[in-house]
Amino acid sequence: MTTSLPVTDRTKVRRKPQRGSHERAVINEILDEALICHVGFVTERGPVVIPTTHVRIDDQLYIHGSAASHMLRSLSNGIEVSVCVTLLDALVLATTAFHHSVNYRSVVMFGRAFPVEDTATKLTYLAALVDRVAPNRSGACRPPNAKELAATSVLGLPIAEASAKIRSGPPLPEEGEDADLPYWSGIIPLVSSRGAPENAPDCKIAWPG
Numbered sequence: 001m002t003t004s005l006p007v008t009d010r011t012k013v014r015r016k017p018q019r020g021s022h023e024r025a026v027i028n029e030i031l032d033e034a035l036i037c038h039v040g041f042v043t044e045r046g047p048v049v050i051p052t053t054h055v056r057i058d059d060q061l062y063i064h065g066s067a068a069s070h071m072l073r074s075l076s077n078g079i080e081v082s083v084c085v086t087l088l089d090a091l092v093l094a095t096t097a098f099h100h101s102v103n104y105r106s107v108v109m110f111g112r113a114f115p116v117e118d119t120a121t122k123l124t125y126l127a128a129l130v131d132r133v134a135p136n137r138s139g140a141c142r143p144p145n146a147k148e149l150a151a152t153s154v155l156g157l158p159i160a161e162a163s164a165k166i167r168s169g170p171p172l173p174e175e176g177e178d179a180d181l182p183y184w185s186g187i188i189p190l191v192s193s194r195g196a197p198e199n200a201p202d203c204k205i206a207w208p209g
Contacts, residue, residue, distance in 0.1 A: 010110050011163040021164040024059075030107045030164055031056045034085035035133065039063065041074055041081045054083075055125070055132040060156045061109065062116070062125050072153040075113040083109040083157060091188040094171035095181050101167065103187065109162040116154040125154050140208060 005011070005022045013020025021027070031037075037054045040047065050071050054063050061083065065072050075081055090103035116122050126149075127138035144152060171185050197207040 005160065005162055007163075008110075008161055011108070011161055013163055013165055016165075016167075019165050019167055021166065022162075023164070024159075026164045026166075027107050027159065027162050028056060030087060030105045031061060031085060031159070033105075034087055034107075037061070037063070037083050037085045039071060039075075039081060039083050041071070041079055043070070043074060053129060053133060054085075055129045056159070057125065057128060059159045061159055062129065062154060062156050063113075064126060064129055064152055064154045067151050067153045069153065072155060075155055076115045076153065078112050078114075081111060081113055081157065088190050089168070090190055092167075092171050093185055093188065095174045095183045095185045096178055099172050099174070101171065103168050105164065105166045107162055107164045109157065109159060111157050111161055113155040113157045116156055119149065122149065122152075122154050125156075126152065 003024055005024060005027070007022055011022065031054070035053065036051050038049050038051050040049045042048070048071070052063050052065065052071075054061055056062075063072075067073075084106065086104055086106040088102060088104050092101040092103055094100050116125060123143065126144060130138040130141070170187055173179070174181070174185075197209065199207070
C-alpha cells in the first residue's frame with residue numbers, strides 16, 4: 001500500500017495548498033476520529049447530502065443503513081459519490097473581522113461505492129460500525145438476526161481518491177494600522193467529549209463501564 005494517494009483534478013488542493021495533504025496516514029487519522037460523515041450524490045431530483053455514521057477498515061470506508069434507503073440504493077448502482085468529514089478544533093478570533101477563521105481537519109473523498117453481499121463479512125463490518133460509535137459495544141448487545149440483516153445494506157467506498165486539509169494555530173498577524181487595534185485575538189478551543197451514560201427508561205441493568 002502506498003503511503004500517499006495520487007493527486008487528481010478533484011483532490012488537488014487549490015486554495016491554500018500548504019494546508020493540504022494526500023498522505024494516507026493523515027487521511028486515515030481524520031476519518032478514524034470523526035463519528036459522522038456527509039455523503040453527497042446526485043439524484044434525478046438534484047444533488048443530495050446525507051449525514052451518516054461510518055467506519056474505516058484498512059483502505060475502505062463503510063457505511064450502512066436500511067435496504068430501502070434511497071441513498072444506499074442509489075449508491076449501490078455505482079453512481080459517483082463524494083464523502084466529507086470535518087473535525088472542528090477551535091474558533092480563531094482575529095483583530096479584524098476579515099481574518100476570523102476556524103481550526104479544522106477535513107477529508108474529502110470521491111469514488112463509487114460497492115455493496116457488501118457476503119453474510120459473514122457484512123456481520124463483521126456491522127460490528128465494526130457499532131464498535132466505532134461505542135468501543136466493544138458489538139459484544140455487549142444482540143447481533144442482527146437474519147431478518148434485520150436482510151433489511152440492512154452495507155456499502156464500501158475505496159479510499160483511493162481523497163485529500164485532507166488542515167488549519168491550525170493562531171490568527172494571522174495583523175499589519176499596518178491594524179496591528180495596534182485594541183481588540184482581543186486568539187483561539188477558543190472546541191472539545192467534543194462523551195458524557196455520563198443515561199439509562200433508557202426500560203433498562204434494568206447498570207452501564208457496564
